[in-house]
Amino acid sequence: MRKFLVAGNWKMNGDTARNRELVAGIIAGSKPSETVEVLVCPPFPYLAAVAEQAGDSHVMVGSQNVSEHESGAYTGETAPAMLRDVGCTYAIVGHSERRTLYGETDDQVAAKYRAALDAGLTPILCIGETLEEREAMQTESVCSRQLSAVVAATGIEAFASAVIAYEPVWAIGTGLTATPEQAQDVHLHIRSMLSAENAEVAAGVQILYGGSMKGENAPGLLTMPDIDGGLIGGASLKSADFLAIVEAAVEVAGS
Ligand code: PGA
Numbered sequence: 147m148r149k150f151l152v153a154g155n156w157k158m159n160g161d162t163a164r165n166r167e168l169v170a171g172i173i174a175g176s177k178p179s180e181t182v183e184v185l186v187c188p189p190f191p192y193l194a195a196v197a198e199q200a201g202d203s204h205v206m207v208g209s210q211n212v213s214e215h216e217s218g219a220y221t222g223e224t225a226p227a228m229l230r231d232v233g234c235t236y237a238i239v240g241h242s243e244r245r246t247l248y249g250e251t252d253d254q255v256a257a258k259y260r261a262a263l264d265a266g267l268t269p270i271l272c273i274g275e276t277l278e279e280r281e282a283m284q285t286e287s288v289c290s291r292q293l294s295a296v297v298a299a300t301g302i303e304a305f306a307s308a309v310i311a312y313e314p315v316w317a318i319g320t321g322l323t324a325t326p327e328q329a330q331d332v333h334l335h336i337r338s339m340l341s342a343e344n345a346e347v348a349a350g351v352q353i354l355y356g357g358s359m360k361g362e363n364a365p366g367l368l369t370m371p372d373i374d375g376g377l378i379g380g381a382s383l384k385s386a387d388f389l390a391i392v393e394a395a396v397e398v399a400g401s
Contacts, residue, residue: 197233317357361390
């Protein structure tokens with residue numbers, strides 16, 4: 147059985163005091179669970195402090211990006227091993243904001259994915275279509291292209307312990323959410339693609355939905371058979387909002 151993963155992508159938000167309060171609230175307001183995993187992805191300067199605060203609680207810590215290089219002359223970059231060193235266990239790769247604002251290509255995302263995995267981090271690979279692409283009926287082909295680039299570079303076995311986040315770009319930070327059926331269709335497409343390569347690996351991959359997920363729409367999304375959690379931006383910045391999604395996952399898992 148796949149577990150749910152509820153992951154907060156804080157993006158470029160927070161400060162020391164607010165982070166402490168948020169993490170304390172999440173730890174206090176959720177429980178270690180066999181069925182629901184909880185992850186927070188703070189900005190780089192706060193990763194070590196948040197990892198220390200999370201300690202051996204059930205709350206895990208990940209980064210929002212990672213370098214594809216191991217070490218060396220890459221000013222401004224952060225190596226996967228450094229993230230492990232400060233207590234991260236996950237790294238988001240290929241978020242649409244990285245692709246759009248910083249020009250990350252499919253090949254670069256694949257290299258980051260491989261580098262994260264090689265350092266012992268679990269990569270969360272983000273894929274998803276823009277509004278224009280959805281309207282042009284290209285949702286599946288865009289997701290296929292973004293996913294194939296990584297599968298081709300790493301091999302299907304590299305997905306045995308990975309996470310994919312389907313994030314329709316038109317739903318990110320807009321308040322628009324894919325309906326549970328729209329999201330499920332794409333999640334199923336993603337799992338079927340992987341399944342054509344290796345059914346066992348495909349059955350184990352956690353596929354998260356991201357794009358204006360919140361407490362109100364989480365139950366409908368999480369009830370879908372191929373939606374295994376959420377990558378949450380806006381609603382991850384207040385513990386009550388984030389915990390409402392964790393709670394929804396706990397309820398769906400138990401029902
Ligand atoms: P949102 O962001 O929940 O604010 O739409 C999701 C994301 O970008 O990961």
